[in-house]
Amino acid sequence: MSEMKKIKNLKEFSTSADRFEGANLLCPGCAHSIIVREVLNATNDDLILGASTGCLEVCTAVYPYTSWDASWIHIGFENSSTAVAGAEAMYKALKTKGRLKQPDRNPKFVAFGGDGASYDIGFQWISGCMERNHNMMYVVLDNEVYANTGGQRSSSTPIGSSATTSPAGSVSYGEKQNKKDMMGIMAAHHIPYAAQVAPNKWKDMVKKIQTGMNTEGATFINAVSPCTTEWKFDPKDTMKLADLSTDSLVFPLYEIINGRELNITYRPKNVVPVEEYLAAQGRFKHLFKDEYKYLIKEWQERVDANWAYLNRREEARV
Amino acid sequence: MANTGWDGFEIGAMLRSFDGAVDDIAGTAQEDRKYSPNNSFTASVADWRLEKPIFNKDFCIDCQFCWIYCPDISIISRDKKMLGIDMDHCKGCGICAEVCPTNPKSLIMYPEFADEETEIAQWPSKSEEK
Numbered sequence: 001m002s003e004m005k006k007i008k009n010l011k012e013f014s015t016s017a018d019r020f021e022g023a024n025l026l027c028p029g030c031a032h033s034i035i036v037r038e039v040l041n042a043t044n045d046d047l048i049l050g051a052s053t054g055c056l057e058v059c060t061a062v063y064p065y066t067s068w069d070a071s072w073i074h075i076g077f078e079n080s081s082t083a084v085a086g087a088e089a090m091y092k093a094l095k096t097k098g099r100l101k102q103p104d105r106n107p108k109f110v111a112f113g114g115d116g117a118s119y120d121i122g123f124q125w126i127s128g129c130m131e132r133n134h135n136m137m138y139v140v141l142d143n144e145v146y147a148n149t150g151g152q153r154s155s156s157t158p159i160g161s162s163a164t165t166s167p168a169g170s171v172s173y174g175e176k177q178n179k180k181d182m183m184g185i186m187a188a189h190h191i192p193y194a195a196q197v198a199p200n201k202w203k204d205m206v207k208k209i210q211t212g213m214n215t216e217g218a219t220f221i222n223a224v225s226p227c228t229t230e231w232k233f234d235p236k237d238t239m240k241l242a243d244l245s246t247d248s249l250v251f252p253l254y255e256i257i258n259g260r261e262l263n264i265t266y267r268p269k270n271v272v273p274v275e276e277y278l279a280a281q282g283r284f285k286h287l288f289k290d291e292y293k294y295l296i297k298e299w300q301e302r303v304d305a306n307w308a309y310l311n312r313r314e315e316a317r318v
Numbered sequence: 319m320a321n322t323g324w325d326g327f328e329i330g331a332m333l334r335s336f337d338g339a340v341d342d343i344a345g346t347a348q349e350d351r352k353y354s355p356n357n358s359f360t361a362s363v364a365d366w367r368l369e370k371p372i373f374n375k376d377f378c379i380d381c382q383f384c385w386i387y388c389p390d391i392s393i394i395s396r397d398k399k400m401l402g403i404d405m406d407h408c409k410g411c412g413i414c415a416e417v418c419p420t421n422p423k424s425l426i427m428y429p430e431f432a433d434e435e436t437e438i439a440q441w442p443s444k445s446e447e448k
């Protein structure tokens with residue numbers, strides 16, 4: 001059971017039996033469940049899962065229902081990472097003592113969290129797990145806002161976005177701060193594997209998840225999750241938005257091994273201007289007014305600078 | 319009370335997904351699983367839908383794009399073949415119809431009251447622009 005699941009193409013992948021169930025209460029068109037399915041289907045091994053408070057947790061565990069076909073725990077806003085790390089530490093201890101009933105099974109430990117639970121509230125806990133290098137994976141479902149509680153800004157919210165606590169109007173263009181570079185911070189823990197993924201690039205995503213799961217040590221995954229409610233677009237366009245975010249390089253796909261080796265795993269053939277990405281979302285619609293148009297130019301410059309920085313890092317292997 | 323350790327420990331708010339012991343869940347298809355009444359698979363969100371997807375088998379190439387991008391596990395794919403849509407769990411978001419690559423599309427969104435057989439009989443023909 002411990003060998004890696006072979007997934008060559010989508011047809012082969014589609015024979016997986018899902019361990020995440022429908023009739024959860026996530027919005028129609030939510031990317032969270034697409035990401036969760038891709039993560040869970042990437043392996044056939046047993047799973048020990050945790051979820052921080054957030055959309056994913058409140059929508060998949062509405063009493064008396066559960067949507068999870070694997071052992072799953074909800075514990076708190078901040079500490080799904082530590083709960084799963086604790087389970088991993090216990091598993092390791094019992095295995096060493098020879099007290100496991102089925103020692104040949106090889107469970108995978110995965111914690112999920114939204115960007116609020118990861119970038120802000122659970123930051124210290126995740127940092128601790130990464131520093132202690134537990135054999136687990138932490139997956140951020142990054143929708144760049146506290147979507148569960150009504151769209152407050154988080155430290156993942158990008159500049160210019162209109163959130164309920166940083167609304168755009170006559171005196172403000174919305175969020176004033178830049179998005180936190182979580183990947184850089186996590187890679188600076190020198191963990192074995194950190195990667196940024198997107199649901200539309202399923203093959204790249206599954207490859208990274210499998211690499212992470214088969215790496216001994218802590219793994220950090222940052223997944224972009226277009227939020228139809230808070231990004232304000234039509235539910236059917238979820239994959240289009242995911243395509244735009246990766247093709248406009250707003251959300252580049254790369255991996256960092258041991259905190260040093262950066263590999264860019266996806267280079268779009270036709271790079272889309274950031275303007276198109278912004279125009280597709282209602283939360284940026286005020287940027288197209290004359291007085292805020294300069295922000296679109298700044299966006300493009302910042303995205304280009306970040307892409308150049310990633311390319312330099314890839315070349316220099318640092 | 320005797321201390322039985324973890325074996326005798328039962329948490330109050332624990333929901334079991336299945337009735338009885340389960341050994342290899344990743345190798346069991348959904349129709350063969352023994353779901354407990356607490357599993358959300360037994361619930362329905364069909365009343366959320368305003369539009370429903372209608373599947374026309376004639377044009378399907380089994381690419382499985384709809385299966386991978388369906389957020390609600392509503393596309394039933396077995397043995398690399400797309401069989402149909404699970405209407406209890408479909409919320410009608412329309413992603414499947416959007417990502418369908420065939421021309422004409424083999425999945426199209428229709429209003430909830432539309433009749434499946436009538437719509438399949440008058441399915442749109444191949445469009446030139448794509």
